[in-house]
Amino acid sequence: MSDIQIRDVSVGYGATPVLDDINLTVRGGSTTAVLGGSGSGKTTLLRVIAGFLRPSRGEVVVDGRVVAGPGVWVSPEKRGIGYVRQEGGLFPHLSVAGNIAFGLPWPRRRHRERVLELLDLVDLPAALADRHPDQLSGGQQQRVALARALAPGPDLVLLDEPFSSLDTALRASTREATSRALRTAGATAILVTHDQGEALSFADEVAILRGGAFRQIAPPRVIYGEPVDALVAAFLGDAVLVPGTADTGAVRCALGRLPVRGFVAHGEVEVMLRPEQIVLTDPGQGMVDAVVRSLAYFGHDAVVELDVETGVSADGAQHGVRARVAGLAPPSPGQRVGLSVVGPVRVYPRADVSHLS
Structure with missing residues (x-):
């Protein structure tokens, strides 16, 4: 060896x-x-x-x-x-x-x-x-x-x-x-x-x-x-990126208040999580509600594009996120669902990910 x-x-x-x-x-x-x-x-x-x-x-x-x-x-x-x-x-x-x-x-x-x-x-x-x-x-x-x-x-x-x-x-x-x-x-x-x-x-x-x-x-x-930066996160598998505001040990974003893995500085950040961390439930049963925009079906699983209802920005745009769910009974486009996040997320300085959008 x-x-x-x-x-x-x-x-x-x-x-x-x-x-x-x-x-x-x-x-x-x-x-x-x-x-x-x-x-x-x-x-x-x-x-x-x-x-x-x-x-x-x-x-x-x-x-x-x-x-x-x-x-x-x-x-x-x-x-x-x-x-x-x-x-x-x-x-x-x-x-x-x-x-x-x-x-x-x-x-x-x-x-x-x-x-x-x-x-x-x-x-x-x-x-x-x-x-x-x-x-x-x-x-x-x-x-x-x-x-x-x-x-x-x-x-x-x-x-x-x-x-x-x-x-x-x-x-x-x-x-x-x-x-x-x-x-x-x-x-x-x-x-x-x-x-x-x-x-x-x-x-x-x-x-x-x-x-x-x-x-x-x-x-x-x-x-x-634990990707070291947003570029690695986006390159290595599917990454969901949403803006947020961080404080000690947590971040607030369109998906709610989430625990953070690693050191967190205060201020404006970009939140990174994986689609499989997003769990869909009945409306009103999750951290926030969302509407299914579209669905990509792969048999063993499906990727669901969602518009988060509480994630409307000042200009009226909604924050879109992706969830990966089991392929047995995925939701349908237009369906309203609850949404929760499992596990801690990563955060990166906003300036580090502006070129990825």
């Missing part, structure tokens, strides 16, 4: 900066998900770690060994790093066994044993060993790609959006199999993704990468429940 450290790394393409003085530590045997949108620098970070791209400054340290830094450069094949690409990158002319065993430093007589061991590790039957990639499903191909990356026993496995091309059901099962395989192998892993749910469910820590810098690095429950 190898710790990975990224220390003050900057890199760009020509005159265009991509990563700016970033720092990241991944504990040995753990998985960190780097979450960011297109162009945020996710794949560039993996290329720097793998040795495909030289940083302009800073260090990359794998298991206490500097592999990139001032005056130091270790070639990719000598870094002990496995790499799983978005499309798997399997060799079409080789069998599954040939792909997994490719690059193994061991004697060939041991290859078959290692191949069967790895197929079992990634939940694939031994009968697939002699098939070729075009005879496999997309999920099976990604598991073979993972087995190939794990075959030499690397210090680190890099996963470059490996599930994004799969359909929903296959993506979930392949992700679960990958997570089990990494943990069973005791591998340290970095996953880059633009999928918030994938990052939260897969990793021990999530690092939000925006504009070439990390905005927050924390365990999934912390980063979802």
Whole structure:
């Protein structure tokens, strides 16, 4: 189990900066998900770690060994790093066994044993060993790609959006199999993704990468429940933002007087809560009443857009909020409901969120 450290790394393409003085530590045997949108620098970070791209400054340290830094450069094949690409990158002319065993430093007589061991590790039957990639499903191909990356026993496995091309059901099962395989192998892993749910469910820590810098690095429950700022809150899942006035330990807004998580300064703030914190009841039974404006139905749940009746501002506009409810019997547009908030909320200075509106 190898710790990975990224220390003050900057890199760009020509005159265009991509990563700016970033720092990241991944504990040995753990998985960190780097979450960011297109162009945020996710794949560039993996290329720097793998040795495909030289940083302009800073260090990359794998298991206490500097592999990139001032005056130091270790070639990719000598870094002990496995790499799983978005499309798997399997060799079409080789069998599954040939792909997994490719690059193994061991004697060939041991290859078959290692191949069967790895197929079992990634939940694939031994009968697939002699098939070729075009005879496999997309999920099976990604598991073979993972087995190939794990075959030499690397210090680190890099996963470059490996599930994004799969359909929903296959993506979930392949992700679960990958997570089990990494943990069973005791591998340290970095996953880059633009999928918030994938990052939260897969990793021990999530690092939000925006504009070439990390905005927050924390365990999934912390980063979802306690985002460091409104930008992270809005980026990582659905966020409901309403204006309010804060005092010690609480905030008053269109939804009522609510407890606040963390330190609260007095004054005008923006209140952040998640749609699942809003509970719908019969009219008059909640903290405030609201009218259902619209409904987006997803089967297992539904997102309800609501106009809060007590949230009318000075210009006559109503405050709209979103609630996530079970999909069995959601309310109908035009229906009047009661509304309550479960749990504490987060607040941010009003100026920090004005650009999000």
